[in-house]
Amino acid sequence: MTYSVRSATVRFGHTVALDDVTVEVPAGSVVAVVGGDGAGKSTLLRALAGEVSLDRGTVEAPPRQHLGYLPASSGSWAALTVTQNIDFVAGIYGLAGDELAARRAELLDRASLTHAAGRLAARLSGGMRRKLGFVMAIVHRPDLLILDEPTTGIDPVSRIDLWRLVSEAAASGAAVLMSTTYLDEAERAAHLVVLDRGRVLVQGSYDQVRAGFAGVVTQASRPARAEWSWRRGRVLHEYWPGAAPSGPPAGTTAVAPDLEDIVIALSLARRNAVRS
């Protein structure tokens, strides 16, 4: 089974949030959406979740009871305990009794939350709260799991817990669509979609995206063209869209671009093209 959003356009007033976007999410794999503020990540996820309606295009998603959605905001109730949060959501899906108890115990264990089962959600750390949100989104074993920035603001150790949960969900057959601002995470997905201002800049597997990237990225302490450069750690990187892959411009050092470089370079190319 493959779920999808096809040729989707969504407008909010005069703003075009999604512009002719097509994304497929096959069962058993993780599709990652990356992009900045206003790129359209949340709108794309909400479109697939049935939370916004399209101006044009089509959505193919399972019925609500087979869909799990973790919104960008926490998605749990602060005044309920961890257990109460899970039970409340599970109840909506008709899960009860021994079946619920077993499922709850299994998920708490996998999310390393067992010791916090009786704690109010308000008293959880950010990482724990995000894991609780994930558990609530997946408690009914959805066919399609939609996660809006599940790892943003989460420490590196909790991020690994969340990735374990995400990859286990995909391994057990769910189609997973998630957004993230951490580009090293997106590399892990079977398929990644780079959005910029409502449009797909590029999509494919990490290897495909890398192979399709044209031009050269160089490294310098001082860039030649400020509008084509960005900071990477203590050095600056610069993009030469026209340069042949065989050699960067004289006097510069080429680097092997990672996904972060590629996404920034493509975003700059679009901005600079729009400007000129």
Place this chain on the structure above:
Amino acid sequence: MTGVLLRAGHVTRRFGAFTAVDDVSMQVQPGEVVGLLGANGAGKTTLIRMLLGLIAVTSGRVDLLGGPPDRERRRRLGYVPQGLGLYGDLTVRENLSFSARAYGIAEPALPAGLSGYAGVLVRALPLGAQRQLAFLTALAHSPEVLVLDEPTSGVDALARAALWDTIRAQATRGAGVLVTTHYMQEAQQCDRLLLMSDGRLVAQGSEADIIGSTTAVAVRTADWARAFAVLNAAGAPVMLAGRAIRVANADPAGLAEVLGAAGIEASVQPVPATIEERMLLLARRTEAD
């Protein structure tokens, strides 16, 4: 500018029976960017709130610009909290006017990115524009100390690079900067690092000082998710870096054996450890306690 801008001396903060910050001593000098690292709940934000005089210390002593963090000294400070600290029910212009009055400065001009939003309520702004406004508000009075609590959380790669240019520029003009982050690439841009765990300061110095004696092994295989599940089930302290699996303080031969037994072909090689691995080992020790 000379001397220490921010100083904590044996600072402890308790909330009831819970010790959020436990005997922490640290300082920030002019012109340096100090990175404060630690898991969620390690005590970073509580330490910051004490340094700024927003909450009282249970014991120990805090100095901001050479004395207690009172109102006069706080005027010489710029602070961007995790929640950005803006007034959602005021417009962009009203937020700026309010903070300019509070700091006794002329109202700053709106940069290009915000010029179209002057009359817009802050809660209706895109998050990126809100963040830009929070930085403008915190920097308009040229603070001697700048404190940033996860300034780039949820920010895209390009905007994050630009924010770090701003942070570096503040240090270059002489401000001392204290910044928390979960991005290890950003930690590498700091002049000095502090690592907190369970309320205590457990390491400080350069990246190498933080990593200490931690070692790591990288496992590369076609199916990362399966290898990850196998090593995780075997109880190994696993991390992910892109699609490579990393294991802290592990014996490469032992890992190869576990993977081999599961029928997974993989290359297993020692690699330089990272700050994340040190953090993972600290977290596992906490869970074991």
